[in-house]
Amino acid sequence: MAQGTFARTVRACLAARSGSVGVVAIDVGTGVRVSSGAGIPSSTASVVKLDILAALLLQRQDAGRLPSTAEQALARRMITESDNDAATALWHRIGGASGLATANRRLGLVETVPDGADRWGLTRTTAADQVRLLSAVTGHGGPLAVAGLAGNVGALQADRRAFAVRLLEQVDDEQAWGVSAAADGPGTALKNGWLPDSGDDRRWLVNSVGRVRTPAGATLLVAVLSRGAPSLAHGIATVEQVSRLAAAALAAG
Secondary structure: OHHHHHHHHHHHHHHOOOOEEEEEEEEOOOOOEEEEOOOOOEEOHHHHHHHHHHHHHHHHHHOOOOOOHHHHHHHHHHHHOOOHHHHHHHHHHOOHHHHHHHHHHHHOOOOOEOOOOOOHHHOEEOHHHHHHHHHHHHOOOOHHHHOOOOOOOOOOOHHHHHHHHHHHOOOOHHHOOOHHHHOOOOOOEEEEEEEEEOOEEEEEEEEEEEEEEOOOOOEEEEEEEEEEEOOHHHHHHHHHHHHHHHHHHHHHO
């Protein structure tokens, strides 16, 4: 019931707006899932910064140590401020595209492909894979495994996952839009990304992924990847509207 209603409401939403959307949302308590365009490939823009962070944490975990003080500072800037220079620095520290691809295999991502020219923001992914990444980072598995959306929640140790989630919870206020539209109060952990569409510089890619807690107390993992917006503001509004529709559909069961 939730899926059928959601698919119709997303189609109606997009008919009144510009662009296209891939979205997956799942209630981690019940396993109820809604989606539209879950497997459509899209460029990540800055949501890949969460993936870069996960790869860094996994590599340092393998070495039996935490990221250095300098790496932790870069990670904080990369996630909370979406700082591109910090992302580039950590991209090189993880070994670029090959390092990300190796980490993603262990994290359980199956549809994410780094750009061959080492342009991290043009990594290709899907909404389904972004939920798998959120699962691996937040530690939510269980019902997600039944839905085929669980990442490898055992890849990262609990303290590494906690470090990543803390950063996602501290995103600067001016960037705390997107899937947070489905939330109520504290507990939102997110990463957004946006850039002019490489196929059409008059259009925008606008993406948002994260964990949200709804007014009813449910915990959701939500990934919305959009493209074709005529402006950044238009894309943000679309992502937020689709996020609210997903939360409403899941609440209705």
